Amino acid sequence: MTASTRPRPRRPGGPTRLARLRDSGGHLVGAYGLLALTALLFLVFSLTLPRTFPTLDTVDSILSTQSIPAVLALAAMVPIVTGAFDLSIGYGLGLAHVMVLRLVVHDGWPWPLACLAVIVGGCVVGVLNGVIVEFGRIDSFIATLGTGSMMYAVTGWITDGGRIVPGPQGLPPAFTDLYNSTFLGLPVPAFYVLAVAAALWLVLERLPLGRYLYVVGSNPRAADLLGIPVRKYTVYAFATSGLLVGFAGVLLAAQQQIGNPSVGLDYLLPAFVGALLGSTAIKPGRPNAPGTLVAVAVLAVGLTGIGQMGAEFWTVPLFHGGTLLLAVGLAGYASRRRLRTGATAARDSPGATAQPPTPPPQEGGTP
Structure with missing residues (x-):
């Protein structure tokens, strides 16, 4: 037997083909299991409610009503x-939509200027949250809960505890069309969600900024040793969150057309359910935009089917609470599994060494 035909000895401790197939199957289930669950729920409800659920009206309703929860997630x-966690997003949503209506109805601002001011204001609030968390060294739960409570107080002060109701002429049609219009036969808000998700996917998965954000989240000490400014990137994350909350507030104002100071709190729990459950899909173990959209789709299909079956009102918070517990558990499991898989792959790869993330560029350099 020549050297070229001699079988290569298996490295001791290396993974067998069965183990690799099992790991590959587990990865596929983890990545696309939530998407399959969405299709399964849709099929079950379609068979259970053949006259009402599998219709274009139901699809339009899901795409329209779930656009604001999706942006907030x-x-x-x-x-x-x-x-970090931003618990102020529900309070910020309530303040943003009230401010839009206050500027348009009471102060007579042109609606585009009012919307722009609220979105910029949301970004400023996000920056303040990030500064308080990072430079004040306050836990993000406590810090954002405190700022959220303050925003709720500002909302009550602006509305004087009541509602902002437009006059007899109503709101400008161009403003309400931000939510009520259609494009290519589908509700326009669905395209807003796709645009936001695509932008976040591009930043997080294809740009150095996203890589640095993930390093900060997985190991802040290692990020600091690599020269990544942890505080700055955390503030960037909170600023992006605040900007999206301001945008969601604009959509909520166009949808509701009445300023309700307490409506934003109803969106807080679904947003975190979607964000945490989304970290178990597409890229299990790490938060990602496509996975968040899949998680929102699961919640939307489930809640719509339950509602059409005539469930009681209390089933909605029960569904959200149970799903939140499941999401936290699955997110933790997916993260641990991802770490174990990465460690095993590094150990079993011959001659492989762990490559640290690329450090941020120096002044005048390129990443």
């Missing part, structure tokens, strides 16, 4: 990438 996801 994406807003909650960005700080989670850095290992």
